[in-house]
Amino acid sequence: MSVSGKTMAMIIPQKTLDQLTDVAMPKHTATRQPDEMLELEGITVPVYRCEALVVGSGAAGLRAAVELKRRNVDVLVATQTLFWGTSACSGSDKQTLHTAATSNRGDNFIHLANALSAGGAMDADTAYVEATGSIEAFAGLKYIGLPLPEDRYGATLRYQTDHDEAGRATSCGPRTSRLMVKVLAEEANRLAVPFVDHSTIIRLLIDDHGDNRRIAGAVAINTGARSAGNPAGVAIYLCPSLVLAAGGPGELFRDSVYPNRCFGSLGLALEAGIHTVNLTENQFGIGTRRDEFPWNLSGTYVQCMPYIYSVDQHGEEHNFLADYYRTTQELAANIFRKGYQWPIHATRMLNFGSSLVDLAIFTESQQGRTLYMDFNRNPLAVPGDRPFSLHELDEDVAQYLTNNEAMLAMPIERLRRMNPLAIELYKHHGHDISTTPLPFNVNHQHMNGGLAVDMWGETSLAGCFAVGEAAGTHGVTRPGGAALNAGQVFGQRCARQIASKSKPTNIPASDLLPQIRLCTVEIDAGMNNEQGLNIAHIKQEIQQRMSDKAGFICQAEEVKGALVAARELNDRIREQGIAIPFANKVAVSFQWRHMALASEAVLSALDFYINNGGGSRGARAICSSQGEEIPVTRTGVLEQYRFITEKPEHRQQQLVVSYQQSQFTVTPQPLRQLDNLDAIFFEKNWPDFLTGEIYR
Numbered sequence: 001m002s003v004s005g006k007t008m009a010m011i012i013p014q015k016t017l018d019q020l021t022d023v024a025m026p027k028h029t030a031t032r033q034p035d036e037m038l039e040l041e042g043i044t045v046p047v048y049r050c051e052a053l054v055v056g057s058g059a060a061g062l063r064a065a066v067e068l069k070r071r072n073v074d075v076l077v078a079t080q081t082l083f084w085g086t087s088a089c090s091g092s093d094k095q096t097l098h099t100a101a102t103s104n105r106g107d108n109f110i111h112l113a114n115a116l117s118a119g120g121a122m123d124a125d126t127a128y129v130e131a132t133g134s135i136e137a138f139a140g141l142k143y144i145g146l147p148l149p150e151d152r153y154g155a156t157l158r159y160q161t162d163h164d165e166a167g168r169a170t171s172c173g174p175r176t177s178r179l180m181v182k183v184l185a186e187e188a189n190r191l192a193v194p195f196v197d198h199s200t201i202i203r204l205l206i207d208d209h210g211d212n213r214r215i216a217g218a219v220a221i222n223t224g225a226r227s228a229g230n231p232a233g234v235a236i237y238l239c240p241s242l243v244l245a246a247g248g249p250g251e252l253f254r255d256s257v258y259p260n261r262c263f264g265s266l267g268l269a270l271e272a273g274i275h276t277v278n279l280t281e282n283q284f285g286i287g288t289r290r291d292e293f294p295w296n297l298s299g300t301y302v303q304c305m306p307y308i309y310s311v312d313q314h315g316e317e318h319n320f321l322a323d324y325y326r327t328t329q330e331l332a333a334n335i336f337r338k339g340y341q342w343p344i345h346a347t348r349m350l351n352f353g354s355s356l357v358d359l360a361i362f363t364e365s366q367q368g369r370t371l372y373m374d375f376n377r378n379p380l381a382v383p384g385d386r387p388f389s390l391h392e393l394d395e396d397v398a399q400y401l402t403n404n405e406a407m408l409a410m411p412i413e414r415l416r417r418m419n420p421l422a423i424e425l426y427k428h429h430g431h432d433i434s435t436t437p438l439p440f441n442v443n444h445q446h447m448n449g450g451l452a453v454d455m456w457g458e459t460s461l462a463g464c465f466a467v468g469e470a471a472g473t474h475g476v477t478r479p480g481g482a483a484l485n486a487g488q489v490f491g492q493r494c495a496r497q498i499a500s501k502s503k504p505t506n507i508p509a510s511d512l513l514p515q516i517r518l519c520t521v522e523i524d525a526g527m528n529n530e531q532g533l534n535i536a537h538i539k540q541e542i543q544q545r546m547s548d549k550a551g552f553i554c555q556a557e558e559v560k561g562a563l564v565a566a567r568e569l570n571d572r573i574r575e576q577g578i579a580i581p582f583a584n585k586v587a588v589s590f591q592w593r594h595m596a597l598a599s600e601a602v603l604s605a606l607d608f609y610i611n612n613g614g615g616s617r618g619a620r621a622i623c624s625s626q627g628e629e630i631p632v633t634r635t636g637v638l639e640q641y642r643f644i645t646e647k648p649e650h651r652q653q654q655l656v657v658s659y660q661q662s663q664f665t666v667t668p669q670p671l672r673q674l675d676n677l678d679a680i681f682f683e684k685n686w687p688d689f690l691t692g693e694i695y696r
């Protein structure tokens, strides 16, 4: 059906728009009672046993749980907060899922794998399994009810997103990942997957008998376990397999578009000796601030070309982008291009590219100015140039607006024509962008690196898997939507790997008592430590340092100092401990302890990278007076943002960061390659599938 002459809002019933923006979650989930109670010097602790523990209930964790249960694995999900986290609470104008194209002539998995790893530092086997696995990931979601849009022939509707040359993106609207959580949670309910909600894992337990260290379980703080006999709510999980699906480190940066209370599991895993990879790689871009409503301003929010301006401390408005671009047409085109070039890319700060918009916004906010998007004004003119006009647009801009029948006078009309859900969404969160300008800034949005995993999602600790944003499966860049795909693919793959093993048994809790005791002793010490470090101060120190010294603008000369300060913070935490003022702060005190480790790990990797000549890549500009490139604006060169360029050899390796005896080690390692795919044939390779050899 053509939408000719009508807006989407006129064609689609309000009820449908509401269903895509205001996504209700299932009201109940199955729960599990402890298998036994353990007496631990004065406290009585619940113990849960299962074959596989999934830590986290975002899109990745739920996929792993559902796939495990389908394979008859006794799985239990422990989660800090059910229906909270990035998948449940984040999105953008069309939140994207990136999979192999499923329309017309299909796709080529090698091409897709090449696109996934185009920015370098991505293992070839990971890229290939994400490409081939995307079909099943996608079909599974469709089967359980994800409303992925299709045409009358059953082909999925697709569009082009960032780092995507072929148009492999699709979306259910602003809340794709929340809808994924919803349908996966409904499926988990159908399969009676048990959950323990308000359960925060604070330490991994390790079976270190024999030659191989392997996962044995975890210590948690369970709100439901709090009692007079266990004031902190300590709980124990015993499991031979554990899947970390705790998401990304949203709290690492002050300027962050993650929902609040996203800590991820970097520090938790580092503490257990698990290796991490690509910690230098993040995504930054424009969005609304998380104190209000954390949301990405990508896609049609900018393709409708709102007026972007800043307001200083005296209330004066500045058309600051006009200082950066040479003509009004160029300025408008670069606002538009942020739609599908949303994450910052250092090289796009050159040649009047689209990341100059982000750089300009960053510079304004450094001066204490507040940034706004006004959807009721077109971009104002560059001094001396003609005003904005629909008759003077770059070809790609004009074509896009024409194709979408959105050649309309004002940004709000263009947005309403292209994507009324984008307006609805902010309305649901108390901001009517059709009447009031929207404050925003540049934020940390995603960590591409994370825990190092093999092509089944297994970490360097046997039996411990990582999926979703917890895993460092992406390279320097990733197409928009590849994060959600990776979580689904590795959710399936880790389940297959776990289910392929003969059923292992849990080691007795008594063998783990020394490790459990260390943890309870730390809790006791924190609760009686008035001289310990203050949680709020630790938070402020880490976030400020990371945003100011390791954000998308990173002054090479300042990283060493930031690393020294991060190291000192960890020394102080070791010496003085963290004060835990109330029992309900125990979990968060561990999370900030872990975040302090994660921060030192990231800065160690960055420092190593820079010392070895590492330059600007992905979303981070490594600025230095020694840099070879310099962004140029209409009003002159930006000497303070002169930056070092990337060295091609760094694309062929990853930096592995590990932690042992309070020391971080950074080691470059070459990328994993694929076997010769041309040597795989049906009769020859079928036995490996039948015998389970493919899992080994």
Ligand SMILES: Cc1cc2nc3c(=O)[nH]c(=O)nc-3n(C[C@H](O)[C@H](O)[C@H](O)COP(=O)(O)OP(=O)(O)OC[C@H]3O[C@@H](n4cnc5c(N)ncnc54)[C@H](O)[C@@H]3O)c2cc1C
Pocket: 055, 056, 057, 058, 059, 060, 061, 078, 079, 080, 081, 082, 083, 084, 085, 086, 087, 088, 090, 091, 092, 094, 095, 096, 097, 098, 177, 199, 200, 201, 202, 245, 246, 247, 248, 257, 258, 259, 262, 263, 264, 265, 287, 294, 295, 296, 445, 446, 467, 468, 469, 470, 480, 481, 482, 483, 484, 485, 487
């Ligand atoms: C604004 C925004 C827009 C985005 N848009 C896109 C997009 O368009 N396409 C795309 O592919 N990606 C996008 N991303 C990234 C993507 O949403 C995330 O990478 C993905 O949702 C992460 O899913 P996850 O399941 O790994 O983690 P999450 O959804 O964050 O879930 C983590 C879970 O772990 C739990 N948890 C955390 N710590 C613990 C602990 N210690 N113990 C127990 N439980 C714990 C949490 O409660 C939560 O349930 C976007 C991100 C943001 C912030």
